Amino acid sequence: MxxxxxxxxxxxxxxxxxxxxxxxxxxxxxxxxxxxxxxxxxxxxxxxxxxxxxxxxxxxxxxxxxxxxxxxxxxxxxxxxxxxxxxxxxxxxxxxxxxxxxxxxxxxxxxxxxxxxxxxxxxxxxxDWVHFPRNDRERNELKHRFMQRHRMPNIIGIVDGTHIAIKKPNENEHIYVNRKNYHSLNCQIICDSELRILSIVARWPGSTHDAFIWRSSRVGQAMRANYENGDTESRIMGDSGYPCLPWLLIPVPHPATPQEERYNNRFKSCRSTVERCIGVLKGRFRCLLKDRVLHYTPQKAAKIIMACTILHNMAVFYRVDDPAPMWDDIDREDLPVPRYIADLDIPYRRLGQQQRREYIVTNF
Structure with a gap:
């Protein structure tokens, strides 16, 4: 037909x-x-x-x-x-x-x-196709799915960064060189438990740290504002390249108790969802792979990346079979939070570590 x-x-x-x-x-x-x-x-x-x-x-x-x-x-x-x-x-x-x-x-x-x-x-x-949860109903549905699939309470999304190779820009080309020494855009992706992308930020040069992109993003700012307005039960998960905040969970760097071990193990299993999401996105739309290189200006390349993200969510909606995930080496590495970023949120980082301990004691 x-x-x-x-x-x-x-x-x-x-x-x-x-x-x-x-x-x-x-x-x-x-x-x-x-x-x-x-x-x-x-x-x-x-x-x-x-x-x-x-x-x-x-x-x-x-x-x-x-x-x-x-x-x-x-x-x-x-x-x-x-x-x-x-x-x-x-x-x-x-x-x-x-x-x-x-x-x-x-x-x-x-x-x-x-x-x-x-x-x-x-x-x-x-x-219509890429949006972060806008109300309690949407947040609660995301939490329910994460709890069902991964037994991680109060999670509404998982954040990670991925690099998309671009041609050498004509202006400020040095800021687009990433730690693997090629030109790229560092893109922030937040996904749910079903590999649906909730947020995409595709405008930062490759030398930009993930933690800076998070802190500057609308979602990062909205999560902070929601927390300050009383929503203390909604959290994003990230790797050790992000700061530990009341609304952003990261692994325990040196687990010292069985509960912390269980938390880290379950955390790793759950966080692999965003890694798979990025791998499926690049496997589905191979123009995003490092060896293909988008031969466009950063602005036009960003538009292509965002279009592929929207199409990815459409593929999830229409139940198109997932391709084999494909990753670039740089996607598998975590970098510590730079000092200049860590120093900006010291009170919230201390509170984040305290609330992570309470989260672990309560749930693990």
């Missing part, structure tokens, strides 16, 4: 755009180009990371916001969207993305498609 609807959608768009633009090239293009919806389900998912029904829903979400102008008017909107999805999925060089199934799209056209589609996804779909 999705195969039939996909072909009809392409043909309907072609006829409509023929009438709008007064041109007669579309049928020749589809004759010369294999219709992507005509291939097998497995091949379609391999090329675009979504099964056909999910892809049709995504196309329906994006297509109304697309415009026609001189450089894209000859390419049906469906193919423009699919060429961008194919790039996100494979991270291939743009010339090879434009080959085979999408041969009507030249390398420059594919590049423009990527920018067009990523901009639309971020501008129009972000709020």
């Amino acid at each position: 999705a195969h039939l609807w996909g072909q009809l959608l392409v043909l309907e768009q072609m006829e409509r755009e023929e009438q709008e633009n007064g041109i007669r090239v579309f049928r020749r293009m589809v004759r010369d180009t294999q219709n992507p919806f005509a291939i097998s389900d497995a091949e379609f998912t391999r090329h675009f990371r979504f099964h056909k029904n999910a892809a049709l829903e995504i196309i329906r979400d994006i297509e109304p916001h697309m415009v026609n102008n001189s450089y894209v008017s000859k390419i049906p909107k469906v193919l423009r969207i699919l060429s961008a999805l194919n790039f996100f999925a494979t991270g291939s060089y743009q010339r090879s993305v434009g080959a085979n199934l999408l041969s009507c799209c030249s390398q420059p056209v594919v590049s423009r498609n990527i920018q067009e589609v990523s901009t639309i996804i971020v501008r129009y779909l972000l709020k």
Whole structure:
């Protein structure tokens, strides 16, 4: 059924755009180009990371916001969207993305498609698909799922950072060099127990420490404000690269009791969720892998990263099978909190350590 609807959608768009633009090239293009919806389900998912029904829903979400102008008017909107999805999925060089199934799209056209589609996804779909819990009901549901799956009470999310390689920027390039000596954006991801991403921050240069990004983020500031306003029962989990705060749990560095050992073991099991989330995100959208490198400015690269995050949540919603996780080496390392950050929150860090002890005594 999705195969039939996909072909009809392409043909309907072609006829409509023929009438709008007064041109007669579309049928020749589809004759010369294999219709992507005509291939097998497995091949379609391999090329675009979504099964056909999910892809049709995504196309329906994006297509109304697309415009026609001189450089894209000859390419049906469906193919423009699919060429961008194919790039996100494979991270291939743009010339090879434009080959085979999408041969009507030249390398420059594919590049423009990527920018067009990523901009639309971020501008129009972000709020619907990526959002931190906004009320007690949403927070309680997240806590319930973490408790059911990992037996960790009062957890609403897990935070971690991941580096996405980018080309050498023209300005301030030195601040984008990370500790592995390549240019990147350091992205903060918070996920739930189902690998759904609750928050993405994709604007900081690769030399920025995870703890600084957390402290500067809207979620970090909101968690602090919520705590100060009386919500003392909602917590985020992070690794030892983050400060221990009343609203941010981290492992015990040197466990001295059986309870602390049990806490650390369960903590490690639970925190592996965000590591898997990042691995699935990069395995699904391989343009985010270190060896693929986003050949765009930091601003355009950030938009692609955010678009992939939104699409990841859509894949979770549409129950697309998870790919094998893929990680970069830098994702597996934790760095201690820099002194200049640690000194900013000394009273809250002391309170955080005290409340972590109480959390352990009560629950482990």
